[in-house]
Amino acid sequence: MNQSIIKTIAFDADDTLWINETFFRDAEDQFCALLEDYLPYEECHKRLFEMEMRNLPLYGYGIKPFGLSLIEASIEITDGEVSIEIIQELIAMAKAMLDAPVQLMEGIEGVLDTLSQKYRLVVATKGDLLDQERKLEKSGLAKYFHHIEVMSDKQPKNYMKLVNHLDIAPESFFMVGNSLKSDILPVLEIGGNAIHIPFHTTWVHEQIDYEVVHDNFQAFEKVDDILNVL
Incomplete structure (x- = not known):
C-alpha cells in the first residue's frame, strides 16, 4: 500500500x-422463542435464514426487509396457523429495532x-x-x-x-x-x-x-x- x-x-x-448485528441476533432469538411450539431453536434459525436469502433479491438489506421475512417465515413455519398476536409482536420487534438508540x-x-x-x-x-x-x-x-x-x-x-x-x-x-x-x-x-x-x-x-x-x-x-x- x-x-x-x-x-x-x-x-x-x-x-x-x-453496533447493528447484535439487534438482529436478539430479534432472531425472540422469533424462535415465539415459535418454539412449532420448531426447535436451531431449525427455526435455519428456516428464517432461508427465508431471508429468498427475499434478499426482492427486498434488499435492512431492518424492514428483515421484518417482512420474520412475518413470512412465521406463516410458513406454522403452515398459516400463526396468530395475529404473534404477527403483531413481530411488527413491534422490527419497529423497536428501527427506533433503537x-x-x-x-x-x-x-x-x-x-x-x-x-x-x-x-x-x-x-x-x-x-x-x-x-x-x-x-x-x-x-x-x-x-x-x-x-x-x-x-x-x-x-x-x-x-x-x-x-x-x-x-x-x-x-x-x-x-x-x-x-x-x-x-x-x-x-x-x-x-x-x-x-x-x-x-x-x-x-x-x-x-x-x-x-x-x-x-x-x-x-x-x-x-x-x-x-
Whole structure:
C-alpha cells in the first residue's frame, strides 16, 4: 500500500461505525422463542435464514426487509396457523429495532476526527436508505463525512460506481469495514485498499471460510489501530 496516494477513506456503517448485528441476533432469538411450539431453536434459525436469502433479491438489506421475512417465515413455519398476536409482536420487534438508540463503536469518533483532517471521508454502506440516514443523524457522526453512499449491494461494480462518482482512481480509495465479503474483497478486486476491523458477531451471509492475503489488505483488532498506518 502506498499511503501517499490515498485520497479518500470509506467506512462501512453497520458494525463499523455503530453496533447493528447484535439487534438482529436478539430479534432472531425472540422469533424462535415465539415459535418454539412449532420448531426447535436451531431449525427455526435455519428456516428464517432461508427465508431471508429468498427475499434478499426482492427486498434488499435492512431492518424492514428483515421484518417482512420474520412475518413470512412465521406463516410458513406454522403452515398459516400463526396468530395475529404473534404477527403483531413481530411488527413491534422490527419497529423497536428501527427506533433503537445508536451505539457507537468504541473509539470510532476519535478516529474519524483525526482522519477527517487529512483525508476525504465517506460512508459506503448497504441497507435501507431511510434507516441508514436516520442512524447517521442519530450518531452525530455526519459532520465528518464528505459523502454518504447507501448501496443496494456491495459488489465490485458498486464500488467502481462510487469511485467514479468521487472522481478518484481505485488505488486512491481505502475501505474500512467489518465484513470481509462485502467491505474487503470487492474493493481489492477493483484495485483499492482495505482494512478489516472484525465485529464479534457476523451474519452468516457475510462470512467466508478462507484467509485473505493481499498486498493492499491489512487487518486490525481495534479501529484505533488504523491510525498507525493512515
